[in-house]
Amino acid sequence: MRPPLAYQLIAAVSWPILNGPFRLRVRGRENLPATSGYVLACNHVSSFDPWPLGLPLWPHRWLRFMAKSELYWWPLRVVLNSVGAFKIRRGLGDREAIETAVQLARDGHVVAMFPEGTRRAKGLAKKHEPRPRSGAARIALEAGVPLVPAAVAGTDRLLALGPLRIAYGEPIEMDDLRASDDLRASSQEVTERLMARIAELEASL
Numbered sequence: 478m479r480p481p482l483a484y485q486l487i488a489a490v491s492w493p494i495l496n497g498p499f500r501l502r503v504r505g506r507e508n509l510p511a512t513s514g515y516v517l518a519c520n521h522v523s524s525f526d527p528w529p530l531g532l533p534l535w536p537h538r539w540l541r542f543m544a545k546s547e548l549y550w551w552p553l554r555v556v557l558n559s560v561g562a563f564k565i566r567r568g569l570g571d572r573e574a575i576e577t578a579v580q581l582a583r584d585g586h587v588v589a590m591f592p593e594g595t596r597r598a599k600g601l602a603k604k605h606e607p608r609p610r611s612g613a614a615r616i617a618l619e620a621g622v623p624l625v626p627a628a629v630a631g632t633d634r635l636l637a638l639g640p641l642r643i644a645y646g647e648p649i650e651m652d653d654l655r656a657s658d659d660l661r662a663s664s665q666e667v668t669e670r671l672m673a674r675i676a677e678l679e680a681s682l
Contacts, residue, residue, distance in 0.1 A: 478585060480539035482624040483559035485647055488535040498638045499631070503533045504644035510623055518613040519627040520675050521591035526629050529641045541581050542589040544573055551588060575616060582620035590616070592671060612677070614667035618655060623648035626671055628678035642682040646674050 480488065484635075509515075517540070519530055529538035543565040544557050565574035578588045590613035592604040617624035625648050631641040649670050654663040 478539070480535065481559060481561060484539050485536070485554070486562060487560065488532060488539075491528065491532055492535075495529055495641060499529075499635070500638075500640040501529055501532070501643070502640065503643045503645075505627075505647075506533060508645045508647045509534065509538075509625060510648075513589075513622065514585040514587065514620065515623040516578075516582055516588050516590055516613050516617040516620070516626050517625050517645075518590045518592050518671055518675065519626055519629055520679050521593045522629055523632040524636075525632040525635060526591065527589060529632065529643050530627060530629055532644060533645075534587065538587050540589040541578075541586045543578065570578070575612065575619075578612075578616045579620045582616060582622045584640040588616060591676070592668065609668055611661075611668045611674050613650075614671060615660065615664040617649075618651065618660060618663055618667065624651060624667065624671060625649075626674040626678060628675055628682055630679065630682040644678040644682055646678050649674060660663070 479485075503622075517530070519526060527540060528540055534540070537661065541563065543628065544562040546564050547587045548557060551566055562576050565571045567665070578590075582588045592610055594614045614624060626646040628644045629642070631639045649667060651667055654666060657663040676681075
């Protein structure tokens with residue numbers, strides 16, 4: 478699925494910037510499913526994480542990601558909608574956002590998730606603190622798609638011009654849990670596997 482025009486323009490402008498001054502280095506592209514939908518779950522260092530996370534997939538694939546409802550003010554909501562983001566109301570068990578993500582993954586899209594729930598780097602006062610959440614695992618299990626771990630480093634020091642590093646890991650093993658009737662327990666188990674693998678990838682950057 479080709480990215481929309483706004484996404485294409487942003488990616489085209491970003492490519493020389495990330496690969497030039499920010500010295501983006503990517504490892505593990507071979508672990509990314511080439512055609513099927515999947516959930517891409519990454520650590521969350523800063524608000525800029527989706528930028529280097531998604532660019533290595535372009536121009537053939539693009540990220541569909543949840544954006545917190547607080548970001549949907551004009552004109553930012555116009556930008557978010559034009560690049561394929563969709564809204565989530567954090568802390569409210571937003572079933573609509575989950576169902577949207579499940580359908581997107583089933584339809585062949587790459588759904589980007591940050592299981593920690595919020596970025597680690599502090600800017601303004603933050604209501605939500607980073608801790609593992611099971612949404613990424615739940616979406617992958619419900620959609621019947623791969624769950625791919627990833628790690629990013631360097632997005633918290635952009636003023637120092639990087640370097641930026643991305644690592645994509647092999648899909649998390651879930652076949653033993655897909656047939657379970659207890660989605661909550663299965664999601665928790667998959668989340669534990671996912672976070673352990675993300676930590677390994679992050680330590681390797």
